[in-house]
Each structure stands twice: as structure tokens, then as C-alpha cells.
Amino acid sequence: MEKNENTLFWRRYIDNLYTTEDAEKLLEMGRDASDDDLLDDLAKEIWDESAQMQPCTSLEREKYKEEARQLLRRINPGKKPRYDRLVMSLVGVVAMICLVWGVAGYWHVVNKPDLVWLVASTSYGEQKEVILPDGTRLMLNACSQVRYPERFAEEKREVELEGEGYFQVTHKEEQPFIVTTDAFDVQVLGTCFNVRAYSSDETVAVDVESGKVQVDLPEAMMRLKAKEQVLINKASGEYSKLHDEGYVAVWRNGGLRFNATPICDVAKVLERRYNCHITFADGQVFNNLISGEHDNQSLEAVLQSIEYTSGIHFRITGNQVVLYKDKE
Numbered sequence: 001m002e003k004n005e006n007t008l009f010w011r012r013y014i015d016n017l018y019t020t021e022d023a024e025k026l027l028e029m030g031r032d033a034s035d036d037d038l039l040d041d042l043a044k045e046i047w048d049e050s051a052q053m054q055p056c057t058s059l060e061r062e063k064y065k066e067e068a069r070q071l072l073r074r075i076n077p078g079k080k081p082r083y084d085r086l087v088m089s090l091v092g093v094v095a096m097i098c099l100v101w102g103v104a105g106y107w108h109v110v111n112k113p114d115l116v117w118l119v120a121s122t123s124y125g126e127q128k129e130v131i132l133p134d135g136t137r138l139m140l141n142a143c144s145q146v147r148y149p150e151r152f153a154e155e156k157r158e159v160e161l162e163g164e165g166y167f168q169v170t171h172k173e174e175q176p177f178i179v180t181t182d183a184f185d186v187q188v189l190g191t192c193f194n195v196r197a198y199s200s201d202e203t204v205a206v207d208v209e210s211g212k213v214q215v216d217l218p219e220a221m222m223r224l225k226a227k228e229q230v231l232i233n234k235a236s237g238e239y240s241k242l243h244d245e246g247y248v249a250v251w252r253n254g255g256l257r258f259n260a261t262p263i264c265d266v267a268k269v270l271e272r273r274y275n276c277h278i279t280f281a282d283g284q285v286f287n288n289l290i291s292g293e294h295d296n297q298s299l300e301a302v303l304q305s306i307e308y309t310s311g312i313h314f315r316i317t318g319n320q321v322v323l324y325k326d327k328e
Contacts (some may be wrong), residue, residue, distance in 0.1 A: 115153070121145040122163075122274035127252070132159065136177065137168040141251050142272040143198070164196040166249040169211075183234055185216040193224075194249040201265045205231050209248040231259070246293075254296040260289040263312065267323070274299040274319075281324035288312060 060086045078146070082124045107293070115263060120130045122140045130138040133151050135204060140146060144163025158178040169177045173192025179186040181197035191211025197204045206215055207229045215222050215230060222241065232239040250257045256273065258266055263286050268276040280286050294302050303314040303321070315322045 015053055051258060066234045084223050117147055118149040118150055119145060119147050124272055132157075133172040134172065134175075134177075138164045139249070141165065141196075143240065161195055161197060163198050164194070164251070165196045166192075166252060168192045183217075183232060187216065188212070192248070201268055202230055202262050203233050203265055207244065207248045229259075250293065250295075256294040256297075256302065258290045258292055260291055263288045263290055263306075263310070264325075266290045266306070270299060270302065270321075276319045276321055278321040278323060281322060284325050286312070286323065286325075
């Protein structure tokens with residue numbers, strides 16, 4: 001058997017990659033004194049490789065030594081002295097094998113320690129400004145939550161949003177900013193945009209004020225530029241891309257804007273804004289789409305406007321609101 005073939009056999013055996021036939025051949029080679037030079041060369045090769053690995057603790061090194069001794073006893077228990085150098089070299093081999101088995105987890109721990117995640121949230125009728133680790137400004141609308149790391153990873157800046165938020169993203173071309181939601185992800189480099197993604201709502205939306213964004217859906221992708229908006233109906237899967245010259249995120253200044261919004265979602269918006277509870281009259285169908293803008297108006301004023309345009313009446317008792325239609 002040629003020298004390079006012998007070397008390959010030894011390395012496969014040490015790495016626990018061998019067949020029964022290989023093992024028999026290697027055991028026979030181990031009893032052959034003519035293989036001394038081969039083992040010396042192999043030991044040097046292994047030692048050089050192990051020297052390039054991450055340093056290990058004294059406890060780990062002792063563990064590797066013991067595993068190496070056990071491997072050598074399996075190869076040839078009767079020739080311990082001549083394997084002294086190989087024992088030391090196999091410390092590196094065992095370390096390499098262990099690192100190969102757990103390389104993903106190992107490098108995650110060494111180079112990417114677990115991030116500390118922070119959470120900011122708002123309640124009914126509440127808004128809150130959050131300054132993210134990179135300086136990005138986020139204004140959270142009512143009943144919303146953002147989850148973000150204490151510091152961003154090198155390759156990307158990623159936050160998780162439930163609800164609605166207006167982002168003013170600090171530009172970093174080499175580090176994309178990503179907003180993940182239940183319905184879609186939004187990726188940008190630096191821009192101002194609004195994301196509405198309440199998990200309980202039928203429709204979700206992205207509005208771009210400046211710059212460009214990329215919206216990634218489960219089975220599609222679209223790009224939006226300034227003054228563009230996408231509306232997505234989660235129930236039907238339909239979406240519409242619109243040009244909108246209006247003011248983005250009017251809710252920041254106390255306003256409300258509806259654009260062909262299902263009445264059920266309008267009711268949720270009003271609940272979050274005015275901390276009320278809205279129900280629909282039993283036995284009646286409410287499939288109206290509501291459009292219109294309201295500036296700093298009371299709940300009653302908004303309901304009156306909706307009544308005028310849709311024919312849906314309301315009754316207010318304390319913080320309880322009932323919507324109903326005229327009986328035919």
C-alpha cells in the first residue's frame with residue numbers, strides 16, 4: 001500500500017470515518033514497524049493543524065488527551081511509548097473533530113454572543129417615541145409593540161413590530177434595516193416610512209414618506225418609493241399599490257385617515273385611539289369600506305362622519321359603542 005494511501009487510512013480512522021475492512025488494515029499497519037516514519041509525519045501534520053485552532057482551556061485539553069489515549073489504545077494497545085508524540089498531536093485532532101461537530105453553535109457563542117432584546121410597547125390611546133441603538137427614531141402608535149436588540153448585529157439591523165410604527169431610519173448602506181411583522185418584512189437602507197401591521201386587523205399597510213423600501217411577502221416582493229403606499233388584505237391575499245400625496249402617519253398629530261378600510265378595522269382603530277369597546281348589532285351585515293380623514297376630532301365626531309358617509313348608526317353608553325343599521 002502506498003504511503004499516501006496509508007496516511008489517508010490513518011486519518012480516516014482517527015476521525016472515526018472507516019469501514020471494518022479499513023480497521024483491520026490499519027491495525028495490521030500499526031503492528032508494522034516500517035510505518036514509524038509515516039506515523040511521525042502524520043503526527044507532525046496533525047500537530048500543525050491543531051496549532052491553528054482556537055486555544056482551549058486546561059480542562060478541555062486534559063479531556064482531549066484522554067480521548068486521544070483511548071483512540072490510540074484502540075489502534076494498538078501494545079506500542080504505547082512510540083506513540084507519545086502522536087498522543088500530543090491527537091489532542092488537536094480530537095479538538096478539531098469536536099469543533100466540526102458543533103461548529104455552528106461554537107462560532108455563534110464565540111463570535112456572536114446572545115443578544116439582549118428590549119421591548120417597548122404602548123397601551124390604548126398612547127403613543128411613544130423609541131430611539132433604537134443606531135439612532136433610528138420610531139414613533140409607536142397605540143396598542144403597539146417593538147422588539148429590538150440592545151445592539152444591532154454587524155450585517156443587519158432587525159426589529160420586530162406588532163401594531164403600527166413610523167420609522168425615521170438612520171442611513172447605513174452596508175447595514176440594511178429590516179422591520180419584521182406577521183404579514184410581511186420591510187427592508188430599507190435609510191428612509192422615513194410607516195408600517196401598520198396589527199395581527200388582529202384584516203388589512204395591513206406600508207406608506208413611504210421618503211426614500212425607498214422593499215416589502216417582502218411570503219410569495220411576492222415589491223418596491224415602494226416616496227409617496228407610494230401598499231394595502232394588503234390578509235384574508236383575501238389581495239393588495240393594491242397606490243400613489244398617495246397625503247401626509248404619512250397622520251396619527252402622530254392626532255389625525256385619522258381611512259382609505260377603503262373595512263369597517264371592522266375602522267372599529268379597531270377607534271378602540272385603540274379612544275380606549276372604547278365597539279360592537280356590531282347582531283344579525284346585520286357590515287361589509288362597508290370607509291374612506292376619509294379626521295383631524296383631532298372626538299370619538300362622537302368621527303362616528304357622526306362615518307354615519308353620514310356609510311349609513312352606519314351608532315349608540316354610545318359610557319365607553320361602550322354599538323354600531324347598527326336601519327332595519328328594513
